[in-house]
Amino acid sequence: MALKNLWEQERSQRLQITAERRQQVNQWKQLTQQELQLQADLLHQELSSFVSSLHNNRNLQQQQFQQEIVERQLEILQIKTDVCQRQQEYRQQRAAKAQALFQDLQNFRAILHKNVWGERIHEQVVAPPPAKTEKLVATVPKWAMSRSGIKTSGFRPAVNTMTRKVPALNADTKSKVQQYIQQAEGATLIEIEEVMGLSRVQTIDILRSLIKQGVLEQRDRQYFIRQQAIS
Incomplete structure (x- = not known):
């Protein structure tokens, strides 16, 4: 009987210790759950605040970007x-x-x-007006165009359709050719021919004569007054 009572006593002690430990474990579990719940609530609150702040910042940045876009536009x-x-x-x-x-x-x-x-003053010959138009078309003689007019306009004057009178070769014509070349500071054969109103043969004869006299010199298809002749 004594052994049985001892076993019963030890058994009750073990049950009591087990119950106490179970109670402690339950308390620890409750405390742990409460702490975890508090931490979860705190994290959820922080996360909500962060998301809200991020959303507000995004809206603010979007507004700033829109404003900058409007300003740039x-x-x-x-x-x-x-x-x-x-x-x-x-x-x-x-x-x-x-x-x-x-x-x-x-x-x-x-x-x-x-x-x-x-x-x-040279007179201009006015051609008859064409049909169904009121504009008058003037034909200008070749000798009425200066060398500067040819260079600045970029085209040569139109040939007069009327018969022109070719001047005879004389000392006055040579003097005019020499004076024109001196004033223009050089001229080509075509320019002299068109400005002076001479034929090709007459122009060549005058230029050859002036070159033989030592008045002109030819460089790059242009004719110039010799410096000695000017001085």
Whole structure:
């Protein structure tokens, strides 16, 4: 009986210890669950705050980007407007410069024509108007175009359809050819022929005569006044 009582006593002690340990484990589990729940709630709150902050930052950045895009578009529009205005100003300036240059060339042509031909005024022959038009087409003689007019206009004057009178070769014609070459600072055979109104044979004869006299010299298909003749 004593052994049985001892076993019963030890058994009750073991059961009590087991119950206490089970209670401790349950308490520890509850505490752990509470701590985990608190940590989870805290992490969830932090995550929600981070997501909200990220969303707000994204919206703010998007608004800033939209504002920058609008500002850039306004700047581009302003630049385009400035460029258009400058282009318009440059066009007006070029037109004014072209008009002034054209006027200067006209004045230079008139001065050169006056220096070469004097005060003599050449009449222009007006051709009859074509059918169904009111414009008058004027045919200008070859000798009415100066060398400067040929160079500035970029084309040669039209040949007069009317029969022209070829001047006879004399000392006055040679003097005019020499004076024209000196004023133009050099001229080609075609330019002399068209400006002076001479034929090809007459022009060649005059140039050969002036070269033999030592008045002219030929360089690169152009005729120039010799420096000795000028001095």
